[in-house]
Amino acid sequence: MSKFKLALKRITATPERLQPTQSDGGLDKDVQSTGNEPAATAPEHQYNRSIAVDHEVLAAKGVSITSDSEQQLRDELRQIKWPVLANAFGEQSKRIPRGNVVMVTSATSGEGKTFTSINLAMSIAAEKDVDVLLIDADIAKAHASELLGLTGTAGVIEYLSGEVTDIADVIVGCDVPGLSLLPAGRADEHASELIASKRMSDFVTELSERYPKTVLLFDTSPILQTNESQVLSHLVGQVLLVVAANKTPRSAVTDAVSLFGPDAVINIIFNGVTWLIKQKDRYGSYYGYQIKR
Numbered sequence: 001m002s003k004f005k006l007a008l009k010r011i012t013a014t015p016e017r018l019q020p021t022q023s024d025g026g027l028d029k030d031v032q033s034t035g036n037e038p039a040a041t042a043p044e045h046q047y048n049r050s051i052a053v054d055h056e057v058l059a060a061k062g063v064s065i066t067s068d069s070e071q072q073l074r075d076e077l078r079q080i081k082w083p084v085l086a087n088a089f090g091e092q093s094k095r096i097p098r099g100n101v102v103m104v105t106s107a108t109s110g111e112g113k114t115f116t117s118i119n120l121a122m123s124i125a126a127e128k129d130v131d132v133l134l135i136d137a138d139i140a141k142a143h144a145s146e147l148l149g150l151t152g153t154a155g156v157i158e159y160l161s162g163e164v165t166d167i168a169d170v171i172v173g174c175d176v177p178g179l180s181l182l183p184a185g186r187a188d189e190h191a192s193e194l195i196a197s198k199r200m201s202d203f204v205t206e207l208s209e210r211y212p213k214t215v216l217l218f219d220t221s222p223i224l225q226t227n228e229s230q231v232l233s234h235l236v237g238q239v240l241l242v243v244a245a246n247k248t249p250r251s252a253v254t255d256a257v258s259l260f261g262p263d264a265v266i267n268i269i270f271n272g273v274t275w276l277i278k279q280k281d282r283y284g285s286y287y288g289y290q291i292k293r
Helices: 055-060 068-089 091-095 113-125 143-147 156-160 191-195 198-210 227-233 250-258
Strands: 004-009 049-051 101-106 131-136 172-174 179-182 214-219 238-244 265-271
Touching: 068 091, 068 113, 068 214, 068 238, 068 265, 101 113, 101 198, 101 227, 113 131, 113 143, 113 179, 113 214, 113 238, 113 265, 131 143, 156 191, 156 198, 191 198, 191 227, 198 214, 198 227, 238 250, 250 265
Parallel strands: 049 172, 101 214, 101 238, 131 179, 131 214, 238 265
Antiparallel strands: 004 265, 172 179
């Protein structure tokens, strides 16, 4: 049963030199560097804190896909990440400002965006020459932080509020090679104002300038339910919009797409797809076609 299907908006050609390679086992590093640019590097910092990702807990909550039985899902994540990596570091990245800054969102809640964010981050971390920083920017729920055992750990909010002056001080290392984490931080009644402030723009700018060869993957709140994601969508280079198949109304998808920044590359991921009919019903006009605004 297929888990994901991918529809694309304003995405450039599939990378010519990003090709699968064989692995010795485990999470495979399955995409080569494009060869022209320096290898991507993770945030270079002696982490104040490092954690071991508890895959058993993630599996129990339906998040982890490390089991060999989930090979199809692994393959689908590869299909999602390759265009993202091409836009971030390939030839077409020259035409995409901040192509390595990627947000994962949904139109409404419960569509699987955090599931997608965590597993996509782990899939990207499996690359030979690419590292990823997973940033929990869903301040209201901080579901990614909770799932990864980072509740109560200083993060985005503490930086935006000025309590932490060096972003690197709130980045958390982990035992998954190539993956680092930036928690949401504490709950704050002024979170919406902080994210809408210039401080948020400075935050994204500093991350993109400081870690230009790392995928900066933001797990954000549903774009139709909060203003925070709308603000962030104008600061990133790529958007992954997760849509729950057979659940999300087409009108909600259209409304969500209309809110993104005018220059963002938008990829629509259909989560939970078990069939596909190319006709004008709930999803037919989206899958496999470029969406025109």
